[in-house]
Amino acid sequence: MIITVTMNPALDKFAKLKTFHYGGLNRLQEIRSHAGGKGINVSRSIARLGGRSLAIGLIGGSVGLEIIQELDQLGISNDMVRVQGNTRTNLKLIDQDHNLSELNEDGPKIDEVALLELEMKLMRLAQAQDVVVLSGSVPSNVPVTIYQSLCEKLKEKQVSVVLDADGDLFRYGIEAKPHVIKPNREELCRYLGAEEQTVKKEELIEACQRLVDDGIALVILSLGAQGAVFVSRDALMEADALSVPIVSAVGAGDAMCAAAALALQRQYPMEELVKLSMAAAASALMCEESACGDRETVEALKKQVQVHKKKP
Numbered sequence: 301m302i303i304t305v306t307m308n309p310a311l312d313k314f315a316k317l318k319t320f321h322y323g324g325l326n327r328l329q330e331i332r333s334h335a336g337g338k339g340i341n342v343s344r345s346i347a348r349l350g351g352r353s354l355a356i357g358l359i360g361g362s363v364g365l366e367i368i369q370e371l372d373q374l375g376i377s378n379d380m381v382r383v384q385g386n387t388r389t390n391l392k393l394i395d396q397d398h399n400l401s402e403l404n405e406d407g408p409k410i411d412e413v414a415l416l417e418l419e420m421k422l423m424r425l426a427q428a429q430d431v432v433v434l435s436g437s438v439p440s441n442v443p444v445t446i447y448q449s450l451c452e453k454l455k456e457k458q459v460s461v462v463l464d465a466d467g468d469l470f471r472y473g474i475e476a477k478p479h480v481i482k483p484n485r486e487e488l489c490r491y492l493g494a495e496e497q498t499v500k501k502e503e504l505i506e507a508c509q510r511l512v513d514d515g516i517a518l519v520i521l522s523l524g525a526q527g528a529v530f531v532s533r534d535a536l537m538e539a540d541a542l543s544v545p546i547v548s549a550v551g552a553g554d555a556m557c558a559a560a561a562l563a564l565q566r567q568y569p570m571e572e573l574v575k576l577s578m579a580a581a582a583s584a585l586m587c588e589e590s591a592c593g594d595r596e597t598v599e600a601l602k603k604q605v606q607v608h609k610k611k612p
């Protein structure tokens with residue numbers, strides 16, 4: 301089974317505008333909303349890829365109910381812990397030049413009981429050989445060591461963990477040596493204290509190699525339009541980004557995590573994991589819903605993925 305954990309779900313609200321005026325009045329058009337947050341996006345993509353997952357997390361208020369309704373309608377199994385307060389709404393603004401500005405809320409404060417309930421639920425559900433995806437931000441009063449401690453406990457049960465997080469959540473999380481991590485360029489630079497504008501790709505790859513030497517089985521470094529690098533103990537593969545019409549870049553990284561989780565569960569060879577991840581991410585760019593396209597689209601895109609094997 302694949303379990304996705306979304307500590308801080310969101311209703312993602314998309315709106316178009318001509319130009320974003322900082323400090324001024326902005327009139328929004330073509331507003332649409334859907335259930336989001338990184339783990340939920342991963343579950344949505346897994347479903348599109350023909351897999352099954354259970355989405356768990358912390359959810360509250362009328363926005364939370366809306367999210368659960370949408371998941372139910374999509375046939376995505378979910379088992380959320382109810383919290384006080386309203387789940388956040390994240391505003392994504394797309395201007396006439398297709399620039400994306402994201403205004404992500406903090407999310408409601410979580411009481412200790414709800415957090416403990418989620419942890420107990422996860423530990424009760426996850427069994428040996430399962431894959432658990434820990435991704436996204438957490439509400440501000442949840443300890444930044446949460447992914448680290450969950451990962452440590454899951455590893456004791458022989459559960460494989462895919463971690464996609466930023467800042468301290470990432471820094472502490474990787475201490476527990478998850479099976480797979482998927483930083484993007486910005487996240488890895490933040491972790492390294494490196495300047496994003498000047499850092500060389502080779503330096504980033506060396507850092508991924510060090511993380512693998514330290515015990516992480518697979519590091520997926522996603523580089524936006526520059527594609528991605530996949531580093532494991534035995535292999536180093538690079539893949540160019542596919543050229544597709546971009547409708548929305550939100551959820552491309554989540555589609556990649558979904559593909560990696562599915563490939564891990566199905567024990568795909570590395571090259572197949574790379575192709576599925578790249579195709580899933582590209583298909584997500586082509587859709588509005590922050591998730592992969594349908595299976596036919598992903599299969600067609602997989603054939604276009606160029607994998608450059610640097611090792612072995």
Ligand SMILES: Nc1ncnc2c1ncn2[C@@H]1O[C@H](COP(=O)(O)OP(=O)(O)O)[C@@H](O)[C@H]1O
Binds near residue numbers: 525552581585
């Ligand atoms: N502008 C783009 N053009 C082509 N491919 C892209 C673009 N942005 C993202 N992708 C694809 O989606 C993957 C994940 O995107 P990225 O921006 O690196 O991650 P995240 O969404 O986690 O920030 C990339 O590795 C790439 O394959």
Ligand SMILES: O=P(O)(O)OC[C@H]1O[C@](O)(COP(=O)(O)O)[C@@H](O)[C@@H]1O
Binds near residue numbers: 590
């Ligand atoms: O584009 P990505 O990185 O795959 O993730 C998109 C998702 O992440 C969010 O931006 C939330 O991110 P955070 O949890 O880091 O605040 C959601 O609004 C959105 O659904």
